[in-house]
Amino acid sequence: MKDHLDLSIFPPKSQYKRSCKNIFFSYLPNNTNFQQGYLGVQQTKIAGILHVRRPITNPLLTDKIEIIFTGKEFVKWSELEMCKNVNKKIIELSYVIWESSIKGVYQKITDLDLPFEIPLPDDLPDSLFFKHPVKAQISYSLKAKFSKPTKYFGLKCGVKKISILCPITRWNLPVRPTLQPIPMNARSSIPPSGGVEYVANLDQTIFGIGNSIIIPIELILKNMRVYVKKIKIFLKEYHQLMRKKFIHYNSEKVVKSEVYGDQLMLVSGTLNRYEVKAGLDLITKNKRKPIMPSVQSDHIVVWHKVKVKVILCNAPKIKFEKEIRIVNSLCGEDALMITEERRKSNWSNWSKMDKLSAKAVYNLSIS
Known part of the structure; x- marks a missing residue:
């Protein structure tokens, strides 16, 4: 049950755009946000856990659960200029994190924890929000989408959704001063x-x-x-x-x-x-x-x-x-850690290329 979980890993209620008391998100253990990694400096992902806690008398009936990560750019002009409003989708990534073992057969779910990971492209802008001169924001959200049977027979399925804000931060390695003023x-x-x-x-x-x-x-x-x-x-x-x-x-x-x-x-x-x-x-x-x-x-x-x-x-x-x-600049320790990771990764890649080259030369020599 939710009562037995570490409450510090749960996002605040104010972060939810659409909520449900028995279906909710949490961060990974020892984390305080969904973003994993320094976007702009290293490979970054969104990671967390989706929890379902429904009573036995009222289970969640579904055959598929999706996680959708969405980014939007929004500008709201004045009422006289509403025709010029901007509501542009920057990104949308969708992943199925659970499916019924029998296709098309709806399962009754009462207790389920579903970890998820979504790799992020490197070119996403920072989340931002301001109200002057007009309201503008770049925002990201996580949505859990559940396919549900409708009350009537037919091919169409009902849908249940919950969604939560998912702030994104870009980072830079520390910048060295120039030699010339x-x-x-x-x-x-x-x-x-x-x-x-x-x-x-x-x-x-x-x-x-x-x-x-x-x-x-x-x-x-x-x-x-x-x-x-x-x-x-x-x-x-x-x-x-x-x-x-x-x-x-x-x-x-x-x-x-x-x-x-x-x-x-x-x-x-x-x-x-x-x-x-x-x-x-x-x-x-x-x-x-x-x-x-x-x-x-x-x-x-x-x-x-x-x-x-x-x-x-x-x-x-x-x-x-x-x-x-x-x-947003990394501190010295984090920058050194990432630089060392890059060095080891480059060394490993070069080592693999050397082995492949050596193997190719060997194969040519014996052919």
Whole structure:
């Protein structure tokens, strides 16, 4: 019975789209989601267990049980623009996980546990959801489908279904910094001869959620009346929803930090050259507005820019910006484990090829 099972392996009730109290899903033991593996980095699958617990007096009558994994891209415009709504199926995979031992004969089921596995293609986008500028989401679900006899004689069968949300996350291996600095684009009304010289760089343009962005900034203040009041750094997230020529667009600051003028370090041996390494932690304190990974699908695009604003006294402000990519990045230990698995797999494949080559040469030599 369900009471004897570890309740921590059961998805919350809020995750069900269509539920039944005596037919339900669970994760595999020692897991907290259906996704197994790091999608985008290694072969990934959806795995879990479907449970049937029906009373003897009211068994489940079926001859076939299917598990269906479905992904959809959905955009809901305003009521005036409903004709432009998007509800596109990204993927649908169906597997029969149980069949009657006698074809066409319905069995009475009261107690059954059915493990299942569904391999995933590598190109699936992340699950996402937001409401501005309009409601949009990429969502995945698991559905259990039971063929049932109808109340009337005939060829058609009735169907019973339960379904549950199945979030999907894409991953990246950690990105190594580049050897050469990547300049950020700068904008200012100050001409180079106007008393201020400036540069800001990045050492990479792909960053993991939860990591930090370090931005070295260099300022040369040739005019003694000019000084730095504050440096503002922020990550801006852009959402673009499209259908043919119909586009909705929104942007918002998701994380930010500040550096004050007295925190700038004067370069040793100079009187007017300042350096600072501005930092931005890619963690949002507001759980309702987490940072989204960068996404590009047919109708939903999410991208990011790092922006820096240098506020000066007695001179116009200077602005830097650079488009970057935000990903879910593996921690060092997981990345090393996967890299080692790949190395062993490649070595095994090469070893098999060498043996086949040697066998082919041997066969040629004796023929």
